[in-house]
Each structure stands twice: as structure tokens, then as C-alpha cells.
Amino acid sequence: MSTQMQQLYQQVILDQSRARIGNSALLGEKVDGPHGYSHQVNPTCGDEIELETELTGNGRVAVRWRGDGCSISMASASVLSELAGENSVEEMLVIESAFHELMHSRGTMEADESVLGDAAAFSGVSKFPARIKCALLSWMAFKDALNQAQAAREEKHHA
Amino acid sequence: MFARLRGDFPILDVRIGESPLSYLDSGATSQKPQCVIDTFTEYFQQRNSAVHRGAHSLAVEATDAFENGRIAVAGLVGGKPEQVCWTKNATEALNVVALGIDRASRGFGGEAAQRFALGPEDSIVITEMEHHANLVPWQQLAASTGAQLRWLPVTDSGELDMTDLESIVDETTKVFAFTHVSNVLGTINPVDTLVARAREVGAYVVLDACQSVPHMPVDFVGLDVDFAAFSAHKALGPTGLGVLWGKSELLDALPPVLTGGSMITTVSMDQTEFMPAPQRFEAGTQPVAEVAAFATAVGYLAEVGLEEIFAHERELGRLLLDGIAEIPGIRVLGSAPERIGTVAFDVDGVHAHDVGQFLDSQGVAVRVGHHCAQPLHRRFGVTASTRASTYLYNNAEDCDRFLSALAEVRPFFGVAQEGE
Numbered sequence: 263m264s265t266q267m268q269q270l271y272q273q274v275i276l277d278q279s280r281a282r283i284g285n286s287a288l289l290g291e292k293v294d295g296p297h298g299y300s301h302q303v304n305p306t307c308g309d310e311i312e313l314e315t316e317l318t319g320n321g322r323v324a325v326r327w328r329g330d331g332c333s334i335s336m337a338s339a340s341v342l343s344e345l346a347g348e349n350s351v352e353e354m355l356v357i358e359s360a361f362h363e364l365m366h367s368r369g370t371m372e373a374d375e376s377v378l379g380d381a382a383a384f385s386g387v388s389k390f391p392a393r394i395k396c397a398l399l400s401w402m403a404f405k406d407a408l409n410q411a412q413a414a415r416e417e418k419h420h421a
Numbered sequence: 422m423f424a425r426l427r428g429d430f431p432i433l434d435v436r437i438g439e440s441p442l443s444y445l446d447s448g449a450t451s452q453k454p455q456c457v458i459d460t461f462t463e464y465f466q467q468r469n470s471a472v473h474r475g476a477h478s479l480a481v482e483a484t485d486a487f488e489n490g491r492i493a494v495a496g497l498v499g500g501k502p503e504q505v506c507w508t509k510n511a512t513e514a515l516n517v518v519a520l521g522i523d524r525a526s527r528g529f530g531g532e533a534a535q536r537f538a539l540g541p542e543d544s545i546v547i548t549e550m551e552h553h554a555n556l557v558p559w560q561q562l563a564a565s566t567g568a569q570l571r572w573l574p575v576t577d578s579g580e581l582d583m584t585d586l587e588s589i590v591d592e593t594t595k596v597f598a599f600t601h602v603s604n605v606l607g608t609i610n611p612v613d614t615l616v617a618r619a620r621e622v623g624a625y626v627v628l629d630a631c632q633s634v635p636h637m638p639v640d641f642v643g644l645d646v647d648f649a650a651f652s653a654h655k656a657l658g659p660t661g662l663g664v665l666w667g668k669s670e671l672l673d674a675l676p677p678v679l680t681g682g683s684m685i686t687t688v689s690m691d692q693t694e695f696m697p698a699p700q701r702f703e704a705g706t707q708p709v710a711e712v713a714a715f716a717t718a719v720g721y722l723a724e725v726g727l728e729e730i731f732a733h734e735r736e737l738g739r740l741l742l743d744g745i746a747e748i749p750g751i752r753v754l755g756s757a758p759e760r761i762g763t764v765a766f767d768v769d770g771v772h773a774h775d776v777g778q779f780l781d782s783q784g785v786a787v788r789v790g791h792h793c794a795q796p797l798h799r800r801f802g803v804t805a806s807t808r809a810s811t812y813l814y815n816n817a818e819d820c821d822r823f824l825s826a827l828a829e830v831r832p833f834f835g836v837a838q839e840g841e
Contacts, residue, residue, distance in 0.1 A: 307773070332772035
């Protein structure tokens with residue numbers, strides 16, 4: 263087995279792709295708190311994810327998603343959901359930004375595990391340009407849905 | 422012969438990491454023999470000039486190279502050289518027909534073009550196994566003209582379901598567009614039966630020949646199709662070049678979509694007369710070096726022999742199918758007996774993208790994704806598949822390397838069951 267393959271498919275990724283944390287039924291309008299929804303598609307392979315965010319009042323954001331895709335995209339959505347359970351909204355934005363930067367580093371960056379947690383396991387993906395989109399799909403959906411949830415909260419606040 | 426000709430393809434010596442290359446993605450694009458690469462280079466070194474204009478020696482040579490390409494292609498697929506129109510790719514060739522019919526439906530092209538005119542009373546028929554290139558343009562044409570879009574479904578064995586052929590292709594059908602060979606399943610469709618039905622109802626036949634012309638003997642005249650499209654790059658030629666083949670009386674009546682220089686007889690400030698085919702579809706400067714190189718590719722294919730290539734790939738396809746059957750957890754999409762050496766499959770528990778990545782780590786190049794055929798994948802209950810496709814330069818060793826790598830995929834991703 264080549265070292266690159268082992269770097270790409272770290273055990274964390276293989277485990278998380280099967281765990282699929284956060285993979286659950288979407289609640290849509292049934293949730294009380296400010297919420298957002300995003301649907302992202304990877305047109306090269308047809309993979310897709312639907313992701314919901316809900317601001318839960320304790321400074322956290324709950325994430326629910328459903329989708330079908332490769333191990334990288336499923337593991338990425340799973341790690342994202344896990345991190346959302348452990349971090350504040352502000353911290354999630356810092357992680358999102360660091361993850362985005364890592365994915366576009368073409369393998370030149372050292373992943374900062376203290377910021378990224380399990381998401382640091384994806385550092386090998388950045389050496390495979392064809393797979394960066396797989397890792398970013400759920401994060402793009404997260405950012406989009408979170409923006410909507412925050413906008414909804416603002417609206418409620420001003421109403 | 423097939424063992425020897427591998428030496429004609431320099432890219433086969435490339436190494437992927439530490440592994441030799443087993444290129445099983447010719448369904449997407451073929452590799453090029455040195456003679457094709459040489460023709461391309463020599464054109465720019467020795468013959469480059471504008472075609473169909475200028476009286477100088479180089480212009481004559483360039484024009485010869487360009488027109489000889491048509492002669493070569495007509496020799497390959499039948500018909501006369503003027504039945505061969507150059508396009509950017511096969512997708513453009515199919516769009517030229519669909520958009521030409523759209524223009525005819527709007528009154529362009531005068532009396533002669535009215536034979537193509539479509540309206541809400543008419544239907545267009547395609548199939549569920551089409552590449553998006555032979556699907557989306559017809560969907561667009563239906564939306565634009567109000568014509569109804571219908572399709573022949575696909576059976577579990579990956580063949581066209583002919584049960585309702587007579588009610589799907591009926592008196593309202595004006596266009597029947599289908600693929601000769603499925604780019605995913607490798608199934609060879611019964612063109613004779615489909616053309617016969619089109620003739621009964623007076624529909625025009627448009628054949629997507631992208632996956633047939635490079636891999637088997639094809640005679641458009643014998644098949645009696647009205648229009649056909651294929652690309653050079655899948656048949657040892659360069660990218661940037663496609664072929665629209667048609668019956669002369671139909672090509673000459675079809676309104677052109679791209680207009681401008683090189684395709685006119687006379688232009689005044691208020692109107693323009695177009696040339697007959699093929700020039701009427703070749704507006705602007707043409708890909709001359711590509712045509713010259715493709716002529717060399719066609720010569721190469723003829724020298725090896727399309728019958729021989731077909732038999733060689735059939736044998737490789739057999740090796741792939743037999744080998745895959747031995748590996749647990751792999752489902753091949755389609756099982757048509759009439760097929761080329763293309764095999765698409767689903768690996769239980771492992772996404773196609775991951776399968777392709779794993780095979781690549783061992784130097785095996787395959788295609789992953791929906792292969793521009795989303796409805797067909799949906800028909801088989803998957804969003805993506807992995808496809809191995811062969812060509813004349815592949816050998817049994819490529820198949821062996823593919824199969825032994827494939828056998829490791831499910832264990833690597835931890836989805837193989839105990840005892841497998």
C-alpha cells in the first residue's frame with residue numbers, strides 16, 4: 263500500500279465515513295430556533311448533501327444532514343457534525359476557515375490539530391486536487407446554512 | 422500484432438508513482454500513437470496555412486491535408502467525403518442537428534428545411550441509456566418546439582426494452598435519436614430494428630456513434646441512419662474535433678447554426694446564401710492540424726483492422742467480466758451479450774470515487790462517476806459507478822492488474838464480510 267493512500271485514507275476517515283455522525287432525518291420548518299438549509303452537489307460525481315443548521319441558544323449550532331457520497335465526503339460531514347457538538351458557533355467559524363485553507367494548500371500546510379481536531383485527518387486530501395471538493399462539500403453546505411440561520415436570528419431580533 | 426502495437430503509444434511507458442500504467446479509460450478518451458502525434462507536429466512544422474483560400478503552395482497543402490481527412494473518414498464509416506462535416510466534438514455535432522431542427526421549426530432554411538419542422542403534435546424519441554450529449558439537446562428541442570419527448574426504457578440486463586417500441590415510436594415521431602453502443606454498459610444496440618421502426622413512421626434517425634466507431638466496423642450507409650456523430654479523440658485522434666455525418670440531401674437542407682465566414686456563397690447587406698454541406702456547417706477557421714492528425718489515426722485503425730480490434734476488445738471484456746465475477750461484493754451494471762470491452766460496476770459499500778482512487782494508487786486508470794449518464798445510473802439504483810473500458814493497446818496484463826487491485830478494495834475500506 264502506498265504511503266499516499268495511507269495519508270489520504272487515515273483510519274479516522276475510514277471510521278468516520280462509517281459512523282456518519284449527524285446523518286439523520288431533516289426537520290425543516292419543524293424546528294423552533296433560527297435555522298438554515300443548504301443543498302450542495304458535486305457535479306463531477308453526482309454526490310450530494312442536504313444539511314440543516316439550528317442555532318440552539320447555548321451559543322452552539324446543531325447540524326443534521328443526509329446525503330450520499332464517497333468516504334471522504336461522508337467522513338467530512340461526520341467530523342463536522344461531531345465538531346459542532348463540541349464547539350461554539352464562533353469556534354466553528356474559525357475551524358471552517360482553517361479547514362478551507364488546509365484543503366487549498368496542495369499538501370504544503372501542517373494541519374493544526376489544536377484548532378481542527380479530527381478534521382486535521384483530512385490534510386492528505388489536499389494533495390489530491392480531484393478530491394478537495396469531496397472534503398469541502400459538507401463545509402460549504404454548513405457555511406451556507408449557518409449564514410441563513412444567523413440571518414434568521416437577526417430578523418427575529420429586529421422584528 | 423496487438424502485443425507489438427503497444428510500442429506505438431509512448432504514454433503507456435509513463436509510470437504512476439511506482440506502478441506501470443494500466444490505462445482502462447479509453448471510453449473517456451483514447452491514447453495516441455506516435456504517428457498521430459508526429460502528423461500533428463509536422464503539420465505546424467511544414468504545412469501550416471489557411472485552408473480554402475490563398476493561392477500559395479502552403480495553402481494548397483493545408484487544404485489537401487484538411488480535405489484528405491474527409492476522404493479518410495468516409496473510407497472508415499461509409500458515404501462520400503462531402504457527407505463528413507467537422508465540428509468541435511460529438512456534442513457539438515448532435516447540437517448542430519437539434520438546433521438546426523429548432524431553426525427549421527422557426528421557419529429558417531426556407532421550403533427545403535420544412536421537412537424538419539417540429540410542433541406540439543410531434544414527438545422526439547430517445548432512450549434511457551443516452552449520454553447527456555444525446556439527451557439534453559433533444560430535451561431542449563422539445564421544450565423549444567413544444568414537441569413531446571419520449572424514451573425507450575432500459576431492461577435489467579442493460580438492453581433497450583423493445584416491448585413498447587411501436588407505441589413509443591409512432592406516427593407522431595419525427596426524430597429518433599439513440600446511441601449505437603452504451604458508454605456505460607458497453608451494450609451494442611440493435612440499430613437495424615430501431616431504424617426499421619423509424620422508417621415505418623417516417624422519423625429521422627440520429628445515431629450517437631461515439632462508442633462504436635473507434636471499436637468496431639461501422640457503416641452508416643449500410644445502417645441507413647440519417648445523421649451520425651462521433652469524436653476523433655476517442656478513436657486515436659486529437660481532442661477538439663468531432664464529426665457530423667449525414668445523408669447529403671438532409672445536410673444540404675438543414676439550417677446551419679453557426680454562421681459567418683467560410684460557409685457562404687454570396688453575402689449582401691440584407692441576406693446571405695449558404696454553401697451546401699459540409700462547408701455550411703464549418704463557419705470560421707477550422708482545426709486543420711487536428712483533421713490531419715485524425716486522418717493518420719483513421720489510417721492506423723484501418724491498418725490494424727476494426728474487425729480485429731473488436732475481437733481483441735471482446736476477449737479483454739470477457740477477461741474483465743469473468744474476473745469480476747470471482748470477486749465478492751461487485752455488481753456489474755448490465756449483462757448484454759452483444760457488447761464491447763466496457764464494464765461498469767458497483768462495489769458494495771465503497772463509493773466509486775474511492776474505488777477509482779484505490780485503483781489509481783496501483784497505476785490502474787478507470788473512470789468514476791455518472792459518466793454523463795445520470796438517468797441510466799438512476800435506472801440501476803446508483804448515483805455513480807466505476808467503469809473499465811478497453812482499447813486496442815490493452816492486454817491481459819492490464820486486466821490482471823485491474824482485477825487484483827479491485828479484489829483489495831473492499832478489504833481496504835473495511836467492508837468485506839468475514840469469510841469473504
